[in-house]
Structure formats: C-alpha cells, structure tokens
Amino acid sequence: MNKKLIVVAVATLALGIGIGSIRTGNSSIEAHANEAAEHAEHAEHAENGAAAEGEHAAGEEGHLTLSNEQITAAGIQLIEAGAQSINLGLPFPGEVRFDEDRTAHVVPRVPGVVESVSVNLGQSVKKGQLLAVISSQQISDQRSEQAAAQRRLTLARTTYEREKQLWESKISAEQDFLQARQALQEAEIALNNAQQKISVLSGSVVATGGNRYELRAPFDGVVVEKHLTPGEVVDVTSNAFILSDLSRVWVTFGVSPKDLTKVQVGKPVTISAPELNAEVVGNVAYVGSLLGEQTRTATVRVTLENPQGAWRPGLFVNALVATDSREARVAVPETAIQTVEDKPTVFVRTDDGFKAQAVELGSRADGQVEITKGLESGVQVAAAGSYVLKSELGKASAEHSH
Known part of the structure; x- marks a missing residue:
C-alpha cells in the first residue's frame, strides 16, 4: 500500500472519530484511534513483505550483480561461445607397461656359483x-678344450707343411x-667347435679368464628385477636380472569387438593420468588380432616416449581414442559448466553482472563441450x-530463503 494512501486513510478515520465523538464521547474516540493504528501497521507489513518477495524472486532468476573490479578480483575469465571442431573419442581404462622390445632377461649361459x-x-x-x-x-673345461684344439691345429699345420714339401x-x-x-682339416674343425662353445657366452655374458665369466648390461636401462646373491648356485634356467629401457613405455588397454572397427593402427590416443x-598424445601402434579368453577383448597398444620416467609401469591411466570429428555450432570450455539445481549451467555476462543459464550438453573432447540448447x-x-x-x-539463495 502507498504511504500517501495510508496518510489519507488515517486522516479520514480521524475526521470520522471527531464527528463520532460528539455522539459517543471519549471511549468511542479511543477505539477508533486504535483501529486506525492497526490499519497503518498492517499496511507497512504488507509493503515490506512485497519488497521481500520481489528480492526473493530476483534471486531465483539467477541474477548476480558484480562490478568489473569484483569480477577481476574473483579471477573470473570471460570467453565467447562459438563454433568449434570437436574431436569425438572412445574412452578406455589402460595400464602403463614395460616396452617388451626394450626389456631383457639376463640369464647365466652356463651353470656356476655367483x-x-x-x-x-x-x-x-x-x-x-x-x-x-x-x-x-x-x-x-671349455677353455681347456679350446687351448688343446689350438695346439693340435698348430702341430697339424706344421706336419702338413712338411709333408707337402x-x-x-x-x-x-x-x-x-x-x-x-x-x-x-680335422684340427681346424675341432678348434672352430671349441671357439663356438666359448662364443655362446658373448652378448650380455663376457668370459674373463680361468673359470669366471661376467654378466654385463646389453643396453642402457633400469634393473627392474634382481635374483642373484653372492654364493648362490645358478644354472641356465635362473632369471638373474630383468633390465628395461624406461625411456619408452607401452600403454595397453582392451577393446571389445563392437568398438574394434573404430580403433585402428595410427589413430591418435590421448593418455591421461589423474x-x-x-x-x-600418442598413436595406436598395435591392435591384437585375438580376443582374450577371460576378457573377450582385443589388446591395443600405444607406444609413449618417456624421457623423464614419469610414466611408470603399473600406473593406471585413461586412454581416449580419437574416432571422429564434428563441427559444433556452439562450444565452451569444460570449466564454464557448473551444476545448478542438478542442471548443467553457464553464467552469461550481463550489463551489471551474470545470469545463470541452464543448457543442454552434447559431445565432449579436448576440454571443450558442445552446447546443443540454451546458449547462442x-x-x-x-x-x-x-x-x-x-x-x-x-549464498544468495540461502539468504532469500530466510
């Protein structure tokens, strides 16, 4: 109710009281005065209630009033929604593993004692x-055999030269x-045979002298397994060391038959570790041609360069295989999407602040989200x-609710 109307009403009632007092006396005057005061109080409460309802309605509409200084102080960054190419992909849980092409099992070539x-x-x-x-x-024994074969060859060559002359x-x-x-000729064959027995110790094993030989690293790598201790008896079945070059690792994951047509060698794959x-980002290097008996999925492998060693074997990762791309009419960064009242919402810039705008989402990829409805x-x-x-x-909604 308007305050002017309240004043007029009070004045009218006062006039009525004055006229009535001539007939009824002082008691009637007090009754009418109290009634006028109550009317004025009810009118003021009604006005305050209407104002509160107006403020509550504004809060429900999702309007926030913020100045440019407040926006800057809060670290809020503005972007313009627009068309963008969205790369679609299939997500798979994966695991980092050793690069088996650069992993070696170093084993003893002959039995012995460490x-x-x-x-x-x-x-x-x-x-x-x-x-x-x-x-x-x-x-x-092999060294003795080789030495004897060498001496027999020397003698046979001398005899041959003499008989020839x-x-x-x-x-x-x-x-x-x-x-x-x-x-x-027989002595030459015997020596070659003895030398071949010694040559099997080449590569990661180097014969030194007497009855000893050394195990040496076949390439740069990391000792990921060690099964030798001094005094231990070993043979050719003993797995002495496992070395792996961790500058390059594999990421493997399983793909069901229905998705195999979308996962092909050479496809880009985004590997992430929360x-x-x-x-x-890597590429599909291998797609298995067989399905696992337990998982009924085909193994897919991605080779990753790992110069800093951050991608450690055994780490669980997410693999997103790019399958297609589409042109989204409206797209925004994922950071722009918030959930308000169980609905995906963006905050649209207005002249005096922001307005919460519910939207419908489409495809997601590379940190971008397609907006299919609710935003231009x-x-x-x-x-x-x-x-x-x-x-x-x-906070504003909580205050208005009180």
Whole structure:
C-alpha cells in the first residue's frame, strides 16, 4: 500500500472519530484511534513483505550483480561461445607397461656359483656395465678344450707343411701328404667347435679368464628385477636380472569387438593420468588380432616416449581414442559448466553482472563441450572462476530463503 494512501486513510478515520465523538464521547474516540493504528501497521507489513518477495524472486532468476573490479578480483575469465571442431573419442581404462622390445632377461649361459653382484634393484645402468661375476667349472673345461684344439691345429699345420714339401720334392708318397692335409682339416674343425662353445657366452655374458665369466648390461636401462646373491648356485634356467629401457613405455588397454572397427593402427590416443595431473598424445601402434579368453577383448597398444620416467609401469591411466570429428555450432570450455539445481549451467555476462543459464550438453573432447540448447554463439560466459559465481548464487539463495 502507498504511504500517501495510508496518510489519507488515517486522516479520514480521524475526521470520522471527531464527528463520532460528539455522539459517543471519549471511549468511542479511543477505539477508533486504535483501529486506525492497526490499519497503518498492517499496511507497512504488507509493503515490506512485497519488497521481500520481489528480492526473493530476483534471486531465483539467477541474477548476480558484480562490478568489473569484483569480477577481476574473483579471477573470473570471460570467453565467447562459438563454433568449434570437436574431436569425438572412445574412452578406455589402460595400464602403463614395460616396452617388451626394450626389456631383457639376463640369464647365466652356463651353470656356476655367483661370486659378486655389482648392481642394485632399481639402479640405472649403461650398456656394457658389469652386473655380476660367476665362476663355473664348465667355463674352465671349455677353455681347456679350446687351448688343446689350438695346439693340435698348430702341430697339424706344421706336419702338413712338411709333408707337402716332401711330396712336392718326390721324397714321400702322396698318401702321407693327403693324411697330413686331412689331419689339418680335422684340427681346424675341432678348434672352430671349441671357439663356438666359448662364443655362446658373448652378448650380455663376457668370459674373463680361468673359470669366471661376467654378466654385463646389453643396453642402457633400469634393473627392474634382481635374483642373484653372492654364493648362490645358478644354472641356465635362473632369471638373474630383468633390465628395461624406461625411456619408452607401452600403454595397453582392451577393446571389445563392437568398438574394434573404430580403433585402428595410427589413430591418435590421448593418455591421461589423474594422479599425475599429466596428459600426453600418442598413436595406436598395435591392435591384437585375438580376443582374450577371460576378457573377450582385443589388446591395443600405444607406444609413449618417456624421457623423464614419469610414466611408470603399473600406473593406471585413461586412454581416449580419437574416432571422429564434428563441427559444433556452439562450444565452451569444460570449466564454464557448473551444476545448478542438478542442471548443467553457464553464467552469461550481463550489463551489471551474470545470469545463470541452464543448457543442454552434447559431445565432449579436448576440454571443450558442445552446447546443443540454451546458449547462442557470440555470447560471453564465465570460464575460469565460474565456480565462484556458483558459490555466490548459492549464498544468495540461502539468504532469500530466510
């Protein structure tokens, strides 16, 4: 009720009281005065209630009044919603594994006893670095066999040269020369055989001298498993060390048959690890042609460069395989989307602040979200810092509810 109307009403009632007092006296005057005061009080309460209802309605509409200084202080950044290409993808849970092409099982080539171990578990080693020394009777036997074969060859070669000269000089028979040549050839074969027995120790195993041989690193890597201790008896079935080059790792994940047509070799894959807050892009390097008996999925592999060693084998990751791309008419960053009253909402910039606008979402990819309904291209919305506006809107709604 308007305050002027209240004054007129009070004046009218006072006039009526004055006229009535002539007939009824002082008691009637007091009754009418009290009634006028009550009418005025009810009118004031009605006006205050109407104002409160107006403020509550404004809060429900999602309007927030903020100056430019307040927006800057709150760290709110504005972006313009617009058309954008959205890369669609299929998400899969994956795991970081050793690159099996750069993982070696270093094993003893002959039985023996471990004399010393020079590396520890988890240690980085260089190609050719000493890992362990093993003593073996078999090594001693092979060296003796090689030495004997070398001496027999020397003797056979000397005999052959002498018999050749005698035969050419017509002093000895040809049969003696042929026997000497055959003996020389047999000695050469015996030496080659002995040398081949020793050569099996090449590569990651190096023979030193006597009855000892060394295990050495075949390439730069990390000792990921170690199963040797000094004094331990080992044979060719013992798994002494496992070395892996962690500068490159694999990410593997399973794909069901219905999605195999969308996952092909060469497709881009975004690998992310929430625990590390890290993300990297690779390509599908291998798609298995067989389905696992337990999982009934095909194994897909992505090769990742890992120069800093951050992607550790055993880490669970998310793999998003790019399958297609589409042109979204309106798209905004994911940071612009907040949930208000269980609805996806963006905060649209207005002349005096922001307005909460419910929207419908479409595809998501690369940190962008497609808006299919509720927002037009070219409109400015809050991106980074939009959660501050959601918090302020919640406070305003709580205050109005009281």
